[in-house]
Amino acid sequence: MTQARNLPVTMAERVFEAIQDAIVRGDIAPGAKITEPDLARQYGVSRGPLREALQRLETRHLVERIPHVGARVASLSFERLIDIYHAREALEGMACRLAASHCDEAEIASLEALLDEHAALHEVREGRGYFQKEGDLDFHYRIAHASGNAIVTQILCEDLYHLMRMYRYKFSGYRGRPHQALEEHRRIVAALKERDGDFAELLMRRHIAGARRTIEDAYRQSRGEDLSEIEENSDE
Amino acid sequence: MTQARNLPVTMAERVFEAIQDAIVRGDIAPGAKITEPDLARQYGVSRGPLREALQRLETRHLVERIPHVGARVASLSFERLIDIYHAREALEGMACRLAASHCDEAEIASLEALLDEHAALHEVREGRGYFQKEGDLDFHYRIAHASGNAIVTQILCEDLYHLMRMYRYKFSGYRGRPHQALEEHRRIVAALKERDGDFAELLMRRHIAGARRTIEDAYRQSRGEDLSEIEENSDE
DNA sequence: CGTCCCGATATTGTCGACAATAATTGAGAT
DNA sequence: ATCTCAATTATTGTCGACAATATCGGGACG
Numbered sequence: 057m058t059q060a061r062n063l064p065v066t067m068a069e070r071v072f073e074a075i076q077d078a079i080v081r082g083d084i085a086p087g088a089k090i091t092e093p094d095l096a097r098q099y100g101v102s103r104g105p106l107r108e109a110l111q112r113l114e115t116r117h118l119v120e121r122i123p124h125v126g127a128r129v130a131s132l133s134f135e136r137l138i139d140i141y142h143a144r145e146a147l148e149g150m151a152c153r154l155a156a157s158h159c160d161e162a163e164i165a166s167l168e169a170l171l172d173e174h175a176a177l178h179e180v181r182e183g184r185g186y187f188q189k190e191g192d193l194d195f196h197y198r199i200a201h202a203s204g205n206a207i208v209t210q211i212l213c214e215d216l217y218h219l220m221r222m223y224r225y226k227f228s229g230y231r232g233r234p235h236q237a238l239e240e241h242r243r244i245v246a247a248l249k250e251r252d253g254d255f256a257e258l259l260m261r262r263h264i265a266g267a268r269r270t271i272e273d274a275y276r277q278s279r280g281e282d283l284s285e286i287e288e289n290s291d292e
Numbered sequence: 293m294t295q296a297r298n299l300p301v302t303m304a305e306r307v308f309e310a311i312q313d314a315i316v317r318g319d320i321a322p323g324a325k326i327t328e329p330d331l332a333r334q335y336g337v338s339r340g341p342l343r344e345a346l347q348r349l350e351t352r353h354l355v356e357r358i359p360h361v362g363a364r365v366a367s368l369s370f371e372r373l374i375d376i377y378h379a380r381e382a383l384e385g386m387a388c389r390l391a392a393s394h395c396d397e398a399e400i401a402s403l404e405a406l407l408d409e410h411a412a413l414h415e416v417r418e419g420r421g422y423f424q425k426e427g428d429l430d431f432h433y434r435i436a437h438a439s440g441n442a443i444v445t446q447i448l449c450e451d452l453y454h455l456m457r458m459y460r461y462k463f464s465g466y467r468g469r470p471h472q473a474l475e476e477h478r479r480i481v482a483a484l485k486e487r488d489g490d491f492a493e494l495l496m497r498r499h500i501a502g503a504r505r506t507i508e509d510a511y512r513q514s515r516g517e518d519l520s521e522i523e524e525n526s527d528e
Numbered sequence: 529c530g531t532c533c534c535g536a537t538a539t540t541g542t543c544g545a546c547a548a549t550a551a552t553t554g555a556g557a558t
Numbered sequence: 559a560t561c562t563c564a565a566t567t568a569t570t571g572t573c574g575a576c577a578a579t580a581t582c583g584g585g586a587c588g
Binding site: 065066069104107109110111115119123124136139140142143145146147149150154205207208210211215216276 | 301302305340343344347348351359360372375376378379381382383385386390409441442443444446447451510
C-alpha cells in the first residue's frame, strides 16, 4: 500500500531522479556550480535530457538557474528553512482539515498502523535514528495524500518533500522531541477519526509550528557554532 | 512600484509566456492536444525551447504531459478549482500572518493606495469589469509578496496565479460581491496595519473561503446549465 | 597601484536530424 | 459487419553541432 511509483521511462526522468538523490544526500554540495557537459558525461546522457532534469530540479527549489550564466545547487539557508516550515504549517494544516472531511476509514486505519510501526521502532531505538529522519516525513506525506486535494498534495509531496529531505541530511543535529512528535501524530489521527477538521488542522499547525520553533531556538542558541555552516556558500 | 518584471531574454522564456497567455485567455482551448512541431512552427522556434516552455507550463498545471504520448492543455474541472481555493485559503492566510509581522509601513501604505484605486474604479463601474477581474488578483498578488516568504510567494504568484487567471476567463459568470470583497480587503489591510497577524490570517481565510462557497453554490445551483461546460473535454 | 577595456576561452542557448515509441490505417479472419 | 493484428505514419525522445553570451585573463591607461 505504498505510493504508486510510476517508474521513470525516459532518460530525462531517470537522470532527474538520480541528480535529485545526489543533491538531497549531499553528494553534490549545496551551492556547487553545475556544468552541463560535465554532468551530462557523468550520467552518460546528452545535454538535452540533462537540461530537462535541471529544469525540473529548479521547480523543486533544488537548483537555481540564471539564464546564460548557469545552474548551481540550491544553498541551504536558515531563512529558507523557516519559509518552508511556514508553508508546511499552512498547507498541512489545510490537508488535515480536508482529510477529516473526506478520507475513508481504511485510510485512517492505515495511518494508525503506520504510527504503530513508528512506535515499535521508537521504543527500540529510544527516539533516535529512523523515526524523526524519514518516518516523520512519511507520516506527513501520507496526510497530504489523504487530503484528496491534488494541488496541495503536489506542492507538499513533490515540491517541498525533497527539499525537506535535503535539509534533514544537513541538519542531522537538532531534531529532538521524538516522543512528543509521535504523540502529536497520534492526536492528529484521532481528530481525523472523529472527523473534527478544525481540531485536526489546529493540531497539525501546532505540531509543525512547534518543530519550527525548536529549530529557531537551536539556531539562535548556536550561532557561530556548528550550525553556521548552513550560511556559507560552499563553492568549489 | 509595480512588480519587477525581468523581461525574458531567452527564446524558451518568450515562447513560454506567449503560450501561457494563449492558454490563459483561451486562445488554445482547454484539453486541446499540443503537437510540438506545430507549435514550434507557429511560434517560429525550434522544438528545443518549445519543450522547455511546455515543461514550465506543466509545473504550473497549465498543461499535462504524458511521456511518449504528448501534451495537452489542462482541462478545467470544478474539483480542481475548489482545490485551488483551498490551497489559496491556507497559503494566503499564512501570507497575511507573516506580512503582519514584518512588512514595512511603506508596503502597507502602498496596499491602501491600491485599494483606493480599486474603490475609484469600483464606484465608477458599479462593481463590474476590472475590479473582480484582475484587480482582485492583483491585491492577493501583492499580499503574497508582502509575506516576505519566498516559498509561499513563489507558489501563489508563479504556480497558482495564472491558473486562477485561466479560470477567470472561463468563469466570467459568477464573480459577484465586489462591494463585499473590497470591504474585506480593507479590513485585511487594517489588521496588517495593527500588526495583528492572527486576525489578518483569519480575515483572509474567511475572504477566500467565502469566495469559494459562492462558487460552490453557483455551481450546484446550475448543474447542466451554462457551467457544465467546464466538465467537458473540449478536444479539437 | 588600481581600474577599465579588450581578446581568448568556456559555457549556455538553439537548431536540425535520427532513433524510439505510440497512434492510425488497412487487410484479413471469424 | 466486426474484431484482431500487422504495417505504416506521425509524434515524441535523444543526440551532436553551431551560434550567442558570459567569464577569465592580460594589457593599456589614469
